[in-house]
Amino acid sequence: xxxxxxxMGGDYAPEVTIHGGVWxxxxxxxxxxxxxxxxxxxxxLKKHNTAGLTLPIIPASEVIDxxxxxxxxxxxxxxxxxxxxxxxxxxxxxxxxxxxxxxSGGALAAALLHLGRxxxxxxPAIATVYPNVSERGFCFLLxxxxxxxxxxxxxxxxxxxxxxxxxxVLGIPKPRVAIVSNAEEEGKGNMLVxxxxxxxxxxxxxxxxxxxxxxxxxxxxxxxxxxxxxxNVILKVSEGVARMLLDSIKAEIKARPLAMAGAALAxxxxxxxxxxxxxxxxxxxxxxxxxxxxxxxxxxxxxxxVRNAIRAAHRAVESDIIGAIKSGLDSAS
Amino acid sequence: xxxxxxxMGGDYAPEVTIHGGVWxxxxxxxxxxxxxxxxxxxxxLKKHNTAGLTLPIIPASEVIDxxxxxxxxxxxxxxxxxxxxxxxxxxxxxxxxxxxxxxSGGALAAALLHLGRxxxxxxPAIATVYPNVSERGFCFLLxxxxxxxxxxxxxxxxxxxxxxxxxxVLGIPKPRVAIVSNAEEEGKGNMLVxxxxxxxxxxxxxxxxxxxxxxxxxxxxxxxxxxxxxxNVILKVSEGVARMLLDSIKAEIKARPLAMAGAALAxxxxxxxxxxxxxxxxxxxxxxxxxxxxxxxxxxxxxxxVRNAIRAAHRAVESDIIGAIKSGLDSAS
Numbered sequence: 249x250x251x252x253x254x255x256m257g258g259d260y261a262p263e264v265t266i267h268g269g270v271w272x273x274x275x276x277x278x279x280x281x282x283x284x285x286x287x288x289x290x291x292x293l294k295k296h297n298t299a300g301l302t303l304p305i306i307p308a309s310e311v312i313d314x315x316x317x318x319x320x321x322x323x324x325x326x327x328x329x330x331x332x333x334x335x336x337x338x339x340x341x342x343x344x345x346x347x348x349x350x351x352s353g354g355a356l357a358a359a360l361l362h363l364g365r366x367x368x369x370x371x372p373a374i375a376t377v378y379p380n381v382s383e384r385g386f387c388f389l390l391x392x393x394x395x396x397x398x399x400x401x402x403x404x405x406x407x408x409x410x411x412x413x414x415x416x417v418l419g420i421p422k423p424r425v426a427i428v429s430n431a432e433e434e435g436k437g438n439m440l441v442x443x444x445x446x447x448x449x450x451x452x453x454x455x456x457x458x459x460x461x462x463x464x465x466x467x468x469x470x471x472x473x474x475x476x477x478x479x480n481v482i483l484k485v486s487e488g489v490a491r492m493l494l495d496s497i498k499a500e501i502k503a504r505p506l507a508m509a510g511a512a513l514a515x516x517x518x519x520x521x522x523x524x525x526x527x528x529x530x531x532x533x534x535x536x537x538x539x540x541x542x543x544x545x546x547x548x549x550x551x552x553x554v555r556n557a558i559r560a561a562h563r564a565v566e567s568d569i570i571g572a573i574k575s576g577l578d579s580a581s
Numbered sequence: 582x583x584x585x586x587x588x589m590g591g592d593y594a595p596e597v598t599i600h601g602g603v604w605x606x607x608x609x610x611x612x613x614x615x616x617x618x619x620x621x622x623x624x625x626l627k628k629h630n631t632a633g634l635t636l637p638i639i640p641a642s643e644v645i646d647x648x649x650x651x652x653x654x655x656x657x658x659x660x661x662x663x664x665x666x667x668x669x670x671x672x673x674x675x676x677x678x679x680x681x682x683x684x685s686g687g688a689l690a691a692a693l694l695h696l697g698r699x700x701x702x703x704x705p706a707i708a709t710v711y712p713n714v715s716e717r718g719f720c721f722l723l724x725x726x727x728x729x730x731x732x733x734x735x736x737x738x739x740x741x742x743x744x745x746x747x748x749x750v751l752g753i754p755k756p757r758v759a760i761v762s763n764a765e766e767e768g769k770g771n772m773l774v775x776x777x778x779x780x781x782x783x784x785x786x787x788x789x790x791x792x793x794x795x796x797x798x799x800x801x802x803x804x805x806x807x808x809x810x811x812x813n814v815i816l817k818v819s820e821g822v823a824r825m826l827l828d829s830i831k832a833e834i835k836a837r838p839l840a841m842a843g844a845a846l847a848x849x850x851x852x853x854x855x856x857x858x859x860x861x862x863x864x865x866x867x868x869x870x871x872x873x874x875x876x877x878x879x880x881x882x883x884x885x886x887v888r889n890a891i892r893a894a895h896r897a898v899e900s901d902i903i904g905a906i907k908s909g910l911d912s913a914s
Contacts, residue, residue, distance in 0.1 A: 381825050396763055396771035430729055430813035438729035438810040461817025465825040477771040480763035481811055482818050484794025489822045492714050492798040497830075 251561050252343040255284035255292075256311040256330040257350020258554070259547050265349060266292040268554025273301045275555065276562050281343055283308050283334040308333035312354040319354035323361055331355060335362040338540045345541035345561035349549040352533065356394055359538045366570065368577045371395050371402045372537030373476070374544060375410055376483065377418070382467035388414045388423070389464070391476035392483050392533060398475035400444040403427065404451060405577075409536040410471040411453040412576045416567040417560075422454050426469035428478055429458035440475060448473075452580050532557045534564065536573070541565050584894050585676040588617035588625075589644040589663040590683020591887070592880050598682060599625040601887025606634045608888065609895050614676055616641050616667040641666035645687040652687035656694055664688060668695040671873045678874035678894035682882040685866065689727055692871045699903065701910045704728050704735045705870030706809070707877060708743055709816065710751070715800035721747045721756070722797070724809035725816050725866060731808035733777040736760065737784060738910075742869040743804040744786040745909045749900040750893075755787050759802035761811055762791035773808060781806075785913050865890045867897065869906070874898050 253269045255262045262284060269280040270293070282289045283306040293303065310329040316322035323332060331350060335358050338346045346363075348355050352374065365372060375390030390410045395402060407425050414423035427448060429437040437445070437458065448455045459469050464482065474482065532545030532553065541564045545557035586602045588595045595617060602613040603626070615622045616639040626636065643662040649655035656665060664683060668691050671679045679696075681688050685707065698705060708723030723743045728735060740758050747756035760781060762770040770778070770791065781788045792802050797815065807815070865878030865886065874897045878890035 379825070381828065393763055396769070396774075428814060430726055430810045430817075436729070438808075441729075441810075461814045461819075462821035462824070464818060465821040475771075477763045477774075478811060478814055481761060481794040481815060484763075485797060485815050485818050486794075486822045488795035488798035489819045490826055491795070492712070493823055493826050495714065 249562060249565055250279040250281055250343045251345045251347060251558055251565075252281040252283050252306065252334045252337050253554070253558065254330045254334050254346070254348035254350055255282040255289050256308075256313075257348040257355075258545070258549050259349075260550065261349065262288050262292050264549065264551045265554050267296065267551035268549070269558065270296045270298060270301065270303065271551060271555040272558035272562075273303060276559060278558065278562060279304070280558070281306050281337070283337070284311070284330040285309060306333060306337060312351055312358070316351065316354060319351050320357035322354055323358045329358075331358045332362055335359055335540075335542075338542075339363050344565045345543065347543045347545065347554075347557050347561050349532070349545040349547060349554060349557070351547070352393065352544045355542065355544045356535065359535055359540075359542050363538045363540045363542070365537055366539050366573060366577070369405055369409075369537040369573075371398070371405070372535055373402075373406045373409065374533045375406075375413065375536050376533045378464065378472065378483070378486070380465050380467040384420065387464065387467065387470050387472055388418060388420075389472045389474070389479055389482065390536065391474065392479040393476045394535070395476040397477070398440060400440065400447055403440070403444045403473055403475065404447040405537070407448055407451055407453060407455070407471065407473045408576050408580055409573050410473060412572050413534065413536060413564075413569055414471050416572045417564050417569055420470050423470035424456040424468075425451075425453045425471040425473065426456050426459040426463075428464070428472060428474040428482070429460065431458070431460065452576070532560065534560065539570065541569060582895060582898055583612040583614055583676045584678045584680060584891055584898075585614040585616050585639065585667045585670050586887070586891065587663045587667050587679070587681035587683055588615040588622050589641075589646075590681040590688075591878065591882050592682075593883065594682065595621050595625050597882065597884045598887050600629065600884035601882070602891065603629045603631060603634065603636065604884055604888040605891035605895075606631075606636060609892060611891065611895060612637070613891070614639050614670070616670070617644070617663040618642060639666060639670060645684055645691070649684065649687060652684050653690035655687055656690045662691075664691045665695055668692055668873075668875075671875075672696050677898045678876065680876045680878065680887070680890050680894050682865070682878040682880055682887060682890070684880070685726065685877045688875065688877050689868065692868055692873075692875050696871045696873050696875070698870055699872050699906060699910070702738055702742075702870040702906075704731070704738070705868055706735075706739045706742065707866045708739075708746065708869050709866045711797065711805065711816070711819070713798050713800040717753065720797065720800065720803050720805055721751060721753075722805045722807075722812055722815065723869065724807065725812040726809045727868070728809040729813075730810070731773060733773065733780055736773070736777045736806055736808065737780040738870070740781055740784055740786060740788070740804065740806045741909055741913055742906050743806060745905050746867065746869060746897075746902055747804045749905045750897050750902055753803050756803035757789045757801075758784075758786045758804040758806065759789050759792040759796075761797070761805060761807040761815070762793065764791070764793065785909070865893065867893065872903065874902060
């Protein structure tokens with residue numbers, strides 16, 4: 249399997265992306281195609297032991313970065329950027345998947361332009377694994393930001409794609425699909441939720457109804473569907489609350505000498521919980537609905553996170569997620 | 582000052598509401614008017630030392646409770662309910678404020694029908710104090726559920742009312758008002774946010790722009806404005822994440838014998854943090870935009886939470902929040 253990695257995308261690129269790419273090539277036996285500025289990539293690769301690995305370089309002279317306030321525009325003005333060149337390679341079938349830790353808005357725009365949507369999909373969504381208290385430890389949340397304003401049909405398709413991904417790639421049998429609302433009762437919700445409910449009830453998936461915000465970490469659903477505005481707020485509020493609580497516990501413990509002694513003993517417990525805050529394990533977001541496997545890792549990804557984003561791409565290709573979504577669409581229509 | 586308390590509203594009514602009412606009467610030197618079934622209230626009052634307190638009963642034979650799936654309807658079919666009778670007393674000027682731990686949808690509907698909106702206010706909002714890492718320890722979040730679908734003018738008025746309440750009642754000088762969005766940049770956001778921004782920029786308050794979800798617990802704004810759907814999701818997700826993290830830390834500690842010894846020493850630290858989860862301190866939600874002081878405490882309120890809800894009503898009346906909102910509206914128009 250070949251996976252193209254955007255060597256230039258991410259806050260700590262190219263150093264950590266290339267490190268992560270080499271790591272993944274070794275661990276998963278993959279061909280990693282580094283797309284970006286060839287000289288830069290060659291220099292970085294020299295720092296690693298690449299014996300026995302297949303690590304070709306796909307040259308691309310430009311970079312879409314955080315300075316590009318209009319990523320959709322940058323995709324057009326930078327035709328030789330690593331994102332555009334990498335996605336074009338995917339479209340031409342010269343690779344099996346595309347992974348980037350670059351600007352998510354840029355990746356979305358570039359994928360729409362150069363890869364295109366799966367036939368019948370109205371809007372792609374960005375999905376991510378979200379921690380919960382279930383034995384599995386996570387659910388699958390979408391959309392987390394591709395579409396700030398949604399229509400009922402979009403949410404219906406998110407449920408379809410999310411359910412397929414959860415089952416095929418994440419290995420959740422008969423995943424429970426739910427929609428985020430402001431109350432458990434079906435009568436409530438905003439207009440979007442109320443208009444989406446009839447579609448979801450008739451969908452070819454295990455729809456379990458509304459979930460409230462508190463039900464998501466409580467593990468009441470496996471696939472949590474919402475618009476990209478609300479999904480983004482859910483993700484960011486969760487991050488903020490977790491940080492606030494962990495920082496507060498640390499501050500409180502520091503303020504109490506006896507507790508401090510205790511905390512030293514409890515350190516492994518904190519670490520285990522802190523890892524729930526750590527999206528590195530899950531390999532970033534998945535762009536669902538475009539005609540190819542595209543993984544958008546967190547901009548702050550380190551080498552381990554990049555490695556895991558590649559693992560996510562690997563699994564998605566292995567389970568033929570694109571084919572599964574296409575047949576899911578066919579059987580639903 | 583006289584405050585009417587819905588003796589029948591709340592999961593643990595009438596026992597804890599009456600306990601909370603007596604407590605508040607004693608602590609704050611208030612006349613508490615118990616509205617509800619007279620026999621029930623009298624029997625409960627006998628359990629307390631009420632010497633020297635003024636605790637009249639306003640009889641009301643019916644109760645709007647969690648069984649009423651259509652609270653707006655119940656408000657009409659139960660004209661002698663404690664909520665309706667209490668709010669009518671407020672409208673007639675026979676009391677200074679109304680406090681309930683009953684069904685929030687019922688309280689909203691009853692207040693709209695029997696108290697009415699402040700002239701010029703398009704929609705009332707439910708607001709609450711939300712914990713953050715600032716020295717003050719909280720911000721003020723609205724709407725948390727009165728209006729699942731909003732228009733830009735509603736959000737503008739929420740900013741106006743929330744800013745006034747934060748300054749006059751919560752004592753925050755020049756509160757920083759912000760709107761929730763899915764990105765920090767001003768260009769982003771859903772249509773509602775984008776259409777509201779021009780209004781907010783010209784408002785007579787200290788508007789500081791967009792906040793992302795993670796910025797709310799991080800304390801980047803004092804008044805956080807959003808629609809009632811998103812506000813509800815923010816509140817409930819925060820509750821769920823906090824519970825998940827505290828439970829996980831406890832479970833992790835239990836699984837590690839050494840950490841367990843440490844945790845025993847750290848218990849006060851956990852308690853201090855757990856109290857952040859505890860909305861009892863803050864006295865519940867405030868219904869802003871109706872023509873009188875209405876406090877909607879959490880349905881699960883215990884006596885202490887009811888006492889604090891009455892304290893919130895007390896402060897709101899003392900600072901003449903209704904008058905302040907009216908003059909704020911006049912100067913803004």
